[in-house]
Amino acid sequence: MTSSPADALDGVVTAAAPDLLALSHAIHARPELAFEETFASAATADLLAAGGFEVDRAVAGLPTAFDARFGSGDLVIALCAEYDALPEIGHACGHNVIAASAVGAGLALASVADELGLTVRVLGTPAEETGGGKVVMLEAGLFDDVGAAMMVHPGPFDIVAARSLALADIAVRYTGREAHASAAPEWGINAADAATVAQVSIGLLRQHLRPGQQVHGVVGHAGTAPNIVPGSAELLYYLRADTADELADLDRRARGCFEAGAVATGCTHDVVTVSPTYTELTPDPWLVERYRDVVGDLGRTAAPREFETSRPFGSTDMGNVTARVPGIHPVIGLDSQGSVTHQPQFAAACVTESADRAVVDGARALARVAALAATDTHHRDRLVAAAHERTRRP
Incomplete structure (x- = not known):
């Protein structure tokens, strides 16, 4: 040089x-x-x-x-x-x-x-x-x-x-049962409702998040037509926290909110990791x-x-x-x-x-x-x- x-x-x-x-x-x-x-x-x-x-x-x-x-x-x-x-x-x-x-x-x-x-x-x-x-x-x-x-x-x-921030990139998928929304709604299990309950639960959780923890997401899909009870729905969420340990705590609490949607509606649900966790x-x-x-x-x-x-x-x-x-x-x-x-x-x-x-x-x-x-x-x-x-x- x-x-x-x-x-x-x-x-x-x-x-x-x-x-x-x-x-x-x-x-x-x-x-x-x-x-x-x-x-x-x-x-x-x-x-x-x-x-x-x-x-x-x-x-x-x-x-x-x-x-x-x-x-x-x-x-x-x-x-x-x-x-x-x-x-x-x-x-x-x-x-x-x-x-x-x-x-x-x-x-x-x-x-x-x-x-x-x-x-x-x-x-x-x-x-x-x-x-x-x-x-x-x-x-x-x-x-x-x-x-x-x-x-x-x-x-x-x-x-x-x-x-x-550490980050978890996840998809939450609800499975219900389609039915005619007018003629036979009682036969349906509404996956969009499961997603709605989960979102409300997450919204309530936000008040009690620790400093540095964040949750944000969008609806991937939640039905195809108003006259069909949605048989499937998907939420796409990012969970973030200051550290990987704090992220693990947030992940546990958020999963409870996602499960609440399934329990309330009778749907089944899966939480899928979309991307590797970022530290x-x-x-x-x-x-x-x-x-x-x-x-x-x-x-x-x-x-x-x-x-x-x-x-x-x-x-x-x-x-x-x-x-x-x-x-x-x-x-x-x-x-x-x-x-x-x-x-x-x-x-x-x-x-x-x-x-x-x-x-x-x-x-x-x-x-x-x-x-x-x-x-x-x-x-x-x-x-x-x-x-x-x-x-x-x-």
């Missing part, structure tokens, strides 16, 4: 910026749902391949996941690229920015991989919004040798030590503080530390990764004109000039933090040792 490592890394990102922004805009223009990100996965992997990465596609049994690798050093840095969109409102969570910034950081680190003793990996991680692609990849061993896993997520402002983020403190320093150097103003602990930004399968691997998941700010993630207006903001700056700054920040980890003897040894211990476990 040159006498100014940050300048060297920034220079690579600057040179790649036209391709990074083209990738971000292309993914944004073709939103794809969880596990269907065929275009986004291929476009992201292709750009890495063009930059000299060896790319394994369809890893962990997931057609839209990939593992791109450069270098052979003992410190493995993984950059997570998300690229799934939301139903109807597209990239209202800005995953196009995430993918492009991960590629940019990967290309920058590849330019110094030999000098810093790095193995640089960019992991294409599908289905963050629902499906838990990172959890599947984690369980398949894709993160076993990783010293540090990193990504940035766009938001209305910069948050360094972003907080997330809360536990970012690595040292990496967090290096990122805080770096974004300050880039001219960004992060939210105060007290704000970081006051409000979660949602839930993410990156929490499962940080539970096993040292990592960070900061939020990088863009001008969203007052909108927040998961609003159509935020989707529009994710291809603006401000979003483009977030792609470039995010790539620079991640690359700089990885370089700092590689050149700090104590923390490099810590990260390498933890990865070696992880790979030795049966």
Whole structure:
């Protein structure tokens, strides 16, 4: 590296910026749902391949996941690229920015991989919004040798030590019996009524939830016509809590509410796990503080530390990764004109000039933090040792 490592890394990102922004805009223009990100996965992997990465596609049994690798050093840095969109409102969570910034950081680190003793990996991680692609990849061993896993997520402002909630993604399915709603209602067992009782029970439970616990859901379906007693109904719910232990408590109480709907109406019911359970983020403190320093150097103003602990930004399968691997998941700010993630207006903001700056700054920040980890003897040894211990476990 040159006498100014940050300048060297920034220079690579600057040179790649036209391709990074083209990738971000292309993914944004073709939103794809969880596990269907065929275009986004291929476009992201292709750009890495063009930059000299060896790319394994369809890893962990997931057609839209990939593992791109450069270098052979003992410190493995993984950059997570998300690229799934939301139903109807597209990239209202800005995953196009995430993918492009991960590629940019990967290309920058590849330019110094030999000098810093790095193995640089960019992991294409599908289905963050629902499906838990990172959890599947984690369980398949894709993160076993990783010293540090990193990504940035766009938001209305910069948050360094972003907080997330543990999450359970479930479907509650009621089975009753159809009948003519006018001629023979007594023959029916109303699954829609079961769903209604369950929703009322959940509404009453909310008064007594512990701090940090949340319940929210929608009706998936509840009948086909007014003159047919609904024989089936489905509720789709997210349960969230500050920690996995608190989530287990909430899950127990919510299941009682769902059972109440079945008991009250005579239906049967099943509670089905839709996605793997997400755990809360536990970012690595040292990496967090290096990122805080770096974004300050880039001219960004992060939210105060007290704000970081006051409000979660949602839930993410990156929490499962940080539970096993040292990592960070900061939020990088863009001008969203007052909108927040998961609003159509935020989707529009994710291809603006401000979003483009977030792609470039995010790539620079991640690359700089990885370089700092590689050149700090104590923390490099810590990260390498933890990865070696992880790979030795049966």
